[in-house]
Amino acid sequence: xxxxxxxxxxxxxxxxxxxxxxxxxxxxxxxxxxxxxxxxxxxxxxxxxxxxxxxxxxxxxxxxxxxxxxxxxxxxxxxxxxxxxxxxxxxxxxxxxxxxxxxxxxxxxxxxxxxxxxxxxxxxxxxxxxxxxxxxxxxxxxxxxxxxxxxxxxxxxxxxxxxxxxxxxxxxxxxxxxxxxxxxxxxxxxxxxxxxxxxxxxxxxxxxxxxxxxxxxxxxxxxxxxxxxxxxxxxxxxxxxxxxxxxxxxxxxxxxxxxxxxxxxxxxxxxxxxxxxxxxxxxxxxxxxxxxxxxxxxxxxxxxxxxxxxxxxxxxxxxxxxxxxxxxxxxxxxxxxxxxxxxxxxxxxxxxxxxxxxxxxxxxxxxxxxxxxxxxxxxxxxxxxxxxxxxxxxxxxxxxxxxxxxxxxxxxxxxxxxxxxxxxxxxxxxxxxxxxxxxxxxxxxxxxxxxxxxxxxxxxxxxxxxxxxxxxxxxxxxxxxxxxx
Amino acid sequence: xxxxxxxxxxxxxxxxxxxxxxxxxxxxxxxxxxxxxxxxxxxxxxxxxxxxxxxxxxxxxxxxxx
Numbered sequence: 001x002x003x004x005x006x007x008x009x010x011x012x013x014x015x016x017x018x019x020x021x022x023x024x025x026x027x028x029x030x031x032x033x034x035x036x037x038x039x040x041x042x043x044x045x046x047x048x049x050x051x052x053x054x055x056x057x058x059x060x061x062x063x064x065x066x067x068x069x070x071x072x073x074x075x076x077x078x079x080x081x082x083x084x085x086x087x088x089x090x091x092x093x094x095x096x097x098x099x100x101x102x103x104x105x106x107x108x109x110x111x112x113x114x115x116x117x118x119x120x121x122x123x124x125x126x127x128x129x130x131x132x133x134x135x136x137x138x139x140x141x142x143x144x145x146x147x148x149x150x151x152x153x154x155x156x157x158x159x160x161x162x163x164x165x166x167x168x169x170x171x172x173x174x175x176x177x178x179x180x181x182x183x184x185x186x187x188x189x190x191x192x193x194x195x196x197x198x199x200x201x202x203x204x205x206x207x208x209x210x211x212x213x214x215x216x217x218x219x220x221x222x223x224x225x226x227x228x229x230x231x232x233x234x235x236x237x238x239x240x241x242x243x244x245x246x247x248x249x250x251x252x253x254x255x256x257x258x259x260x261x262x263x264x265x266x267x268x269x270x271x272x273x274x275x276x277x278x279x280x281x282x283x284x285x286x287x288x289x290x291x292x293x294x295x296x297x298x299x300x301x302x303x304x305x306x307x308x309x310x311x312x313x314x315x316x317x318x319x320x321x322x323x324x325x326x327x328x329x330x331x332x333x334x335x336x337x338x339x340x341x342x343x344x345x346x347x348x349x350x351x352x353x354x355x356x357x358x359x360x361x362x363x364x365x366x367x368x369x370x371x372x373x374x375x376x377x378x379x380x381x382x383x384x385x386x387x388x389x390x391x392x393x394x395x396x397x398x399x400x401x402x403x404x405x406x407x408x409x410x411x412x413x414x415x416x417x418x419x420x421x422x423x424x425x426x427x428x429x430x431x432x433x434x435x436x437x438x439x440x441x442x443x444x445x446x447x448x449x450x451x452x453x454x455x456x457x458x459x460x461x462x463x464x465x466x467x468x469x470x471x472x473x474x475x476x477x478x479x480x481x482x483x484x485x
Numbered sequence: 486x487x488x489x490x491x492x493x494x495x496x497x498x499x500x501x502x503x504x505x506x507x508x509x510x511x512x513x514x515x516x517x518x519x520x521x522x523x524x525x526x527x528x529x530x531x532x533x534x535x536x537x538x539x540x541x542x543x544x545x546x547x548x549x550x551x
Binding site: 087090230239278283 | 512
């Protein structure tokens with residue numbers, strides 16, 4: 001058997017194991033007995049399990065392929081991902097425990113549920129859900145194209161890539177339908193361990209193979225391509241862009257439906273606090289991945305498609321078993337987050353768009369079934385999207401972050417600001433989204449992240465309009481829960 | 486005193502990773518094999534959890550979390 005086939009074989013075996021475990025996690029019927037069980041695991045995950053789940057959630061195939069290809073094309077600018085993800089967890093320490101507590105008390109399973117309760121507004125809940133689902137579908141689609149790219153390099157000439165991608169995602173959809181959040185949680189542990197092992201292996205062995213060690217590599221890059229290592233001091237993307245992108249992404253991180261789902265599975269506020277402390281350590285991986293992109297820049301022939309930078313680098317340097325394990329890891333990093341994202345998006349769809357807007361009187365069992373079936377709708381939409389707009393993906397993901405951050409005032413400010421009103425919040429959200437999108441499509445953002453302009457206008461509108469409505473605003477149980485102390 | 490310490494611990498990660506960045510944007514000196522800019526970012530991967538832990542410990546001593 002040749003090297004290429006061995007690698008392909010290992011990839012298939014590992015993916016098959018994950019699918020089987022995904023189904024086995026749902027043996028107990030209880031996991032699909034209610035929306036709360038199916039989507040947030042009955043809220044009884046301990047600190048370590050949440051760590052794995054959130055880690056699995058946020059460090060995806062797109063992280064690995066996207067970061068290396070950005071490092072390959074634009075150098076250190078991509079390092080904004082490091083302050084972004086460190087600050088995201090740091091900031092989360094101050095609001096997630098409170099959000100978790102109110103969600104547990106009132107059995108909320110999505111952020112939109114919380115907004116509906118806090119502001120007595122189904123309109124706001126539906127708006128948040130629509131933004132959430134619209135931004136998440138391209139993201140799911142990116143996972144899908146991550147798998148597709150991996151198979152394309154792995155199985156050159158042996159397999160029909162498109163068929164296998166569709167089959168894999170249907171299998172993931174099925175086990176998610178069956179096991180809910182329990183499916184990705186147990187498989188996430190395997191994926192995370194593989195990710196750490198493979199990344200450490202690559203970052204030690206690749207500099208050895210190509211430069212005789214780490215230090216010679218750094219001095220080589222310093223000499224040959226110093227522009228990779230520092231942020232440009234002028235140009236369309238310099239420090240103002242770097243810093244505002246880090247801020248916007250940090251605030252947006254836990255606004256994503258899949259991240260919120262991960263947080264709501266926690267069994268105590270302290271499990272969340274511990275995660276806020278320890279999750280920054282996960283970013284060591286990010287740093288390593290970005291350096292892999294620099295290695296790719298130095299050793300791959302000029303003209304390599306940046307999208308395949310990491311895959312080609314692995315292919316060129318290893319072959320055989322190591323290549324198989326690395327590709328399998330990337331494949332898992334695409335399938336498992338996809339499952340968590342599908343849970344988050346389905347839940348928004350069913351609870352906050354279907355129930356809040358269309359059929360408020362739906363009963364619990366039916367709602368649970370609709371939520372679970374939505375998995376196939378969400379994954380199906382992502383597949384269609386990927387087939388019809390394959391090139392729009394990466395830019396849409398960046399736009400997604402800028403869009404997601406617009407719900408930050410609705411979700412987080414409202415935990416601390418008693419007088420915040422529904423009318424002003426809705427106006428802010430709508431203006432924020434419009435500003436972000438018009439800047440994006442006009443292609444002019446004056447060297448600053450589009451989402452930042454959107455967020456600033458969002459907050460300004462909120463502050464300006466709020467006094468006009470705050471006198472009329474009544475109270476409700478959730479406000480009392482938040483502000484009685 | 487506690488309050489001052491709390492404010493410092495909250496401010497440090499934010500200042501170090503947003504405001505300070507234009508001032509650490511250089512390749513030299515290379516420390517533990519990393520260009521200075523990257524060394525600085527990696528350093529805060531380890532220091533930020535310590536700040537968060539410090540805040541947690543302070544709040545716990547105060548009794549402001551359950």
